Amino acid sequence: MSFKIAIIGAGSVGFTKKLFTDILCVPEFRDIEFALTDLSEHNLGMIKAILDKVVEANGLPTRVTATTDRRKALEGARYIISCVRVGGLEAYADDIRIPLKYGIDQCVGDTICAGGILYGQRNIPVILDFCKDIREVAATGAKFLNYANPMAMNTWAAIEYGKVDTVGLCHGVQHGAEQIAEVLGAKTRHELDYVCSGINHQTWFIDLRLNGRKIAKDELVEAFEAHPIYSQQEKLRIDVLKRFGVYSTESNGHLSEYLPWYRKRPDEITRWIDMSDWIHGETGGYLRYSTETRNWFETEYPQFLEAASKPIDPAKRSNEHASHILEALETNRVYRGHFNVRNDGVITNLPQDAIVESPGFVDRFGINMAAGITLPEACAATCMSSINVQRMSVHAAISGDIDLLKLAVLHDPLVGAVSTPEEVWQMVDEMVVAQAQWLPQYAHAVPAAKERLSKSAVKTREWAGAARRNVRSIEELRAEKAALKQAG
Numbered sequence: 007m008s009f010k011i012a013i014i015g016a017g018s019v020g021f022t023k024k025l026f027t028d029i030l031c032v033p034e035f036r037d038i039e040f041a042l043t044d045l046s047e048h049n050l051g052m053i054k055a056i057l058d059k060v061v062e063a064n065g066l067p068t069r070v071t072a073t074t075d076r077r078k079a080l081e082g083a084r085y086i087i088s089c090v091r092v093g094g095l096e097a098y099a100d101d102i103r104i105p106l107k108y109g110i111d112q113c114v115g116d117t118i119c120a121g122g123i124l125y126g127q128r129n130i131p132v133i134l135d136f137c138k139d140i141r142e143v144a145a146t147g148a149k150f151l152n153y154a155n156p157m158a159m160n161t162w163a164a165i166e167y168g169k170v171d172t173v174g175l176c177h178g179v180q181h182g183a184e185q186i187a188e189v190l191g192a193k194t195r196h197e198l199d200y201v202c203s204g205i206n207h208q209t210w211f212i213d214l215r216l217n218g219r220k221i222a223k224d225e226l227v228e229a230f231e232a233h234p235i236y237s238q239q240e241k242l243r244i245d246v247l248k249r250f251g252v253y254s255t256e257s258n259g260h261l262s263e264y265l266p267w268y269r270k271r272p273d274e275i276t277r278w279i280d281m282s283d284w285i286h287g288e289t290g291g292y293l294r295y296s297t298e299t300r301n302w303f304e305t306e307y308p309q310f311l312e313a314a315s316k317p318i319d320p321a322k323r324s325n326e327h328a329s330h331i332l333e334a335l336e337t338n339r340v341y342r343g344h345f346n347v348r349n350d351g352v353i354t355n356l357p358q359d360a361i362v363e364s365p366g367f368v369d370r371f372g373i374n375m376a377a378g379i380t381l382p383e384a385c386a387a388t389c390m391s392s393i394n395v396q397r398m399s400v401h402a403a404i405s406g407d408i409d410l411l412k413l414a415v416l417h418d419p420l421v422g423a424v425s426t427p428e429e430v431w432q433m434v435d436e437m438v439v440a441q442a443q444w445l446p447q448y449a450h451a452v453p454a455a456k457e458r459l460s461k462s463a464v465k466t467r468e469w470a471g472a473a474r475r476n477v478r479s480i481e482e483l484r485a486e487k488a489a490l491k492q493a494g
Contacts, residue, residue: 007034007336010145012083014076014136015090015154016042017049019056019303023314025087026057028329030068031320034337042072043079050074052307059314077139084145087328088136088160089153092128093444095297100440101125102290107466108433109424111269111473113259113284114292116155117207118392119420122263123399124437126159127411128444130403133160137168149335151175151328152346157206158361158392161346162400166359173331173373174346174361176206180325182255183211189229189236190216202255203353203364203379206346208264208392209255210385223251239286242268242278250384259287264392266423272472279473289471297477305480334368341368351377355386360393391419406447408438408455432464 011029016022022042029035040057044050054072061068073079080086091098101121102112108120115121133152140148150172152160161174179202187198201213214221230244231237237244240258246265247253254261259279262268268278279287284295303310323329327343334341342365349362352375356362366375381389398414401407412434415421421430435455438445442452478486 008037008039009084009336010039010041010082011085011087011332012041012043012079012144014043014079014086014088016053016072017044017046018089018091019049019053019310020299021089021153022053023056023060024324024326025328027060027318028323028326029332030060030064030066030318031323032329032333032337035332037067039069039071041079041083042070043074043076044072045074047074056311056314059311060318063315064318076136077143080136080139081143082145083140083148085149085151085332086136086140086144087151087153088133090129090132091154092125092132093441095293095300097128097441097444098125098293098296100437102293104433104437104440105421106289106469106471107436108429109467109469110421110433111272111275111289111471112263112420113269113279113287113289114263115290116292117157117260117264118395118399118418119263120415120418120433120437122156123395123411123415123418124441126156126396126399127403127448128441129154129156129160130163130400131447133163134168134404137164137170140168140170147171149173151331153328156396156399157346158396159400159403162348162359162361162396163403165348165361166400167404174206174363175327175331176344176346176363177326178207178255178257179209179344179363181257182209182253185236185240186211186214186226186253187216189226189233190221191229192216201365201376201379202344203381204255204362204385205356205360205389205392206363207256207260208385208389209344209363210250210252210381211255212252212379212381212385214253223247226253239280239282241280242287245278250382250388252382252385257285259285259291262287263420265388266419269420270423275472281473281475284475287473289474291475294475294477298483301477301480302483331368331373335370335372338370342366343368345373345375347373347375352379353386354378354380355383356381356389357393357397359397360389361396391417395419403447406450408434408448408451411438411448428464432459432462432466435459435462 050072057070105120152174157174164172199215204210284291330341345366349360402411416430
């Protein structure tokens with residue numbers, strides 16, 4: 007087979023390499039072309055050198071090109087994969103820092119919450135530019151695979167406004183299933199069969215079977231509470247399991263952001279999170295992790311380049327969906343996974359226009375979703391709160407309506423649990439002004455926002471959050487990795 011895959015935001019070096027090696031685990035895909043594109047020539051150069059080394063070490067005919075000219079990269083592409091973060095870590099820092107001034111403590115801030123909503127405002131105009139290029143220069147019927155957050159908003163915009171065949175992809179379901187298999191004592195993950203459905207980052211394991219035996223809520227609660235690590239790291243998640251009756255796919259820290267009950271006060275935050283790793287609830291945890299990862303890669307790049315010379319091992323192919331979807335579409339080997347698509351009857355008790363994450367099957371006829379799933383009422387209610395915020399956020403991003411943007415932020419569950427309307431209005435003004443360079447659709451609103459900020463009487467505070475850690479130095483990271491290696 008010979009076709010072209012374009013990766014937008016290919017400067018996300020570690021993730022791009024994973025996608026690349028996963029796809030090359032498919033024997034039929036040896037003779038394809040990867041076209042890498044990114045705004046950063048520096049990052050493109052680094053990732054191209056790594057992928058070239060992989061190709062050379064494995065004796066492959068695979069072609070790798072790299073360019074900052076996005077349209078050139080997309081020309082003739084059959085598949086386009088996006089893993090962009092518009093504004094980079096600079097804008098992301100404001101997504102965390104500014105809401106903290108108004109008492110809003112986020113662990114990740116990339117899906118909803120104040121940070122996730124502004125992230126969507128930055129991404130959606132760019133996503134629509136991608137879609138325009140795909141329609142104009144990519145192969146006829148090209149498929150857009152979106153890995154970028156906020157997943158639901160980006161996918162919603164690409165489908166409704168971009169008019170491109172789009173699927174959103176995430177790995178939260180797989181990670182949750184791995185946890186469940188472990189606590190239930192499964193010898194391999196294949197012993198666990200499950201149906202998981204909802205919306206991205208709020209997906210629910212509504213049916214669990216271990217070797218064909220249905221797993222009830224009480225058995226799952228008991229298994230998690232007995233686990234020496236997860237019982238401490240997933241306290242909030244276990245509490246939701248007890249009350250809702252089903253386990254959530256999302257990590258302890260991420261899940262806490264979508265609910266109005268667990269992060270509303272500093273004492274509640276520290277009660278429900280675990281500081282052993284950022285993903286369990288640390289304030290700005292993913293921002294710290296991303297910053298450290300970037301610094302580590304820049305410093306230790308020679309090690310990454312050296313590692314690229316190892317043979318590709320198909321047994322180590324990851325469970326990221328992209329390679330499996332492409333394999334199913336191109337070879338007709340059927341793949342079952344969980345995909346983000348427009349609802350259209352997939353989930354009976356969520357709106358038809360919403361982007362849902364639910365089971366589907368892929369073969370040469372495309373992605374075929376299992377329809378007619380009904381969520382437990384509490385799960386549907388929680389999803390609905392986020393869907394309403396997502397819909398308003400997408401429409402605000404398209405229209406540049408700052409008042410609609412403020413209403414979207416006001417209706418966010420965590421923001422509403424913490425902040426007053428006056429605080430929300432000022433916070434959004436402050437975030438739009440701070441991020442104006444990435445928000446072209448709000449250019450007309452920035453002068454008035456600055457004027458309001460100059461006259462505002464709403465008080466703020468400089469607050470690091472309930473559980474903030476400093477970014478570790480390269481020396482500290484080296485010492486920690488050495489200690490972990492020594493420990494075994």
